[in-house]
Amino acid sequence: MFLGIEIGGTKLQVALGQPGQDPIALERMDVQPDRGAIGILDQIETAGHRLLQKNAAQAIGVGFGGPVDPQTGVVAKSHQIEGWENFPLGDWCQKTFNLPTSLCNDCDAAALAEAAHGAGQGAGSVFYVTVGTGVGGGFVYQGQPFGADRPAIAEIGHLRPGIHADRPEITVESIASGWGLAAEARSRLMGDVSRSLSAARNRSPITDQTSDEFARDLLLRCDHDLDLLTAKLLGQAAAEGNELARDILEHGTQALGWAIAQVITLIAPQIIVVGGGVSLMGDQLFFTPLRAQVRRFVFPPLADSYAIVPAALGELVVVHGAIALAAKSS
Template identity: 30%
Template sequence: MSAVIGIDLGGTAIKGGKFSLDGICLAEKSVPTPQPSTPTAVAEAIANLVNELNQDRTCKAVGIGIPGPVDGSARIAKVAINLNGWQDVSLADWVEAKTGLPTTLNNDANCAGLGEAWLGAGRDRQNLLLITLGTGVGGAVILNGQLFTGHYGAAGELGLITLNPDGPPCNSGNNGSFEQYCSINGVKRISGKDPGELGQLAQAGDAEAIAHWQTYGKLLGAGLTSLIYIFTPEMIILGGGISASSEFFLPAAIAEIERRVLPSSRVDLKLTKAQLGNNAGMVGAAKLALEKISNILDN
């Protein structure tokens, strides 16, 4: 039985999964990310993990999700956040040379979006957005069932759109980006509390915490408004750690969207939580590999 491998490269761990072509997880393993996490050491660790998962030689391709942007060919890691010395790393070439398997890359948010579209909350939808609400605000765009990455592979930075032109500075060079209001640091800046603590207080019925989450929901809804007008998705999937408290902010976000977005641009739109949790990136990377096989066969 043919299979593919999905790799989720993180700053502390590398997760790998072997999947059948219809999405059944056949094997899974996690190994520590080498420290220091130099490109050579990480490529070696990924190749070893792939070869271990492919002992029966049934795997046909490898997909890798990385914490940063890739080039338009989906072969070079332009930068990898929280890894040492990563700049224009030919990771796909290295892994192919060590495993003999066709390899493709994408950033971890895009992989998470692919994973949710394939086997998660969006598996019955063709047009959707994934928004990851965590240390930053990331995203992925799925249009007509395909991941949209733009001309040079850098599209889908949904957290960097402008929410308030006079707002706090963003590492991207923008001011008042969506990320500055809806990330963990945004919650801390506005409420003075970590999202986890704020969620616990809201669960306990704390009125001030609940009010903060309602404010967060309004900001989230306002940010999503611009994206809805551009993409008119069937579904917006919310992932990342902050989504754990979605019961407290989702109603306010939906109300804000309904107030700001014309009905014709939000027909049957559904906002929902991600389903795959920390496995979304690995699953999506496997989907990348599956698409790599399809492209090879088509050509």
């Protein structure tokens, strides 16, 4: 039996189980940002001891939402929660629970889970992409996480989309993530310069009049409060025929498709597994245009060498990966 821990910016999950099986016990908690890292550690300690009172575990695996050093078990930082800077999380877990502990980034944990027990099962090389609040990646080769000895690996969301993206904030994540899609929608509704893809996809450009109609529709959907405009809302509007929302989503899938094509060209994974909240928009709005954009940009000899598939393990993917990591390291 193994203890798997997922530490995110909004949720915390602690589970007990075996690799490839549903956890026998699971505790899910909301993160309290005002309590910082100390509050999360308190939650882990309480939940972990509660689970371990009923079942013994051999080891602990942790998937952390931010950059980590798997070799030392030290967290570099969290982009959402204060107090994680250079924190020795591996040592803390080992001392708190008296169990050997392995640590990795949450996307690397998810990649391991999908490769071993999910949509990439049976493939020799699997690249995992999550498209949600941010865009992250992980690469598993011959069943092993790749790049554990490097400070970062497979960070597809931080690719710069083209030679003119010369500022660090201009990334694939800034365009294709849920946050990026919502930010572009807000910019368009406020009248900022937009980058329409109408001409690129050989469709009639959106006229000023119809654009105004689609803009009014989006404003009504968020009650004229642009802070409430989300990628999920854009997906709903696009599914119901809002061309402005579709244009924004297509801009995102173009950037993501370009990035995945670069990954395929460089390392030729057999399976690309895509998960995260944005991917839940489905085939018509997400996977079909994404596959078309990947094919558009990929190195032609590799065009038929890969499959792009939805993730299979849902909200427990990082927990599954953490349990698999613990089992591999024990």
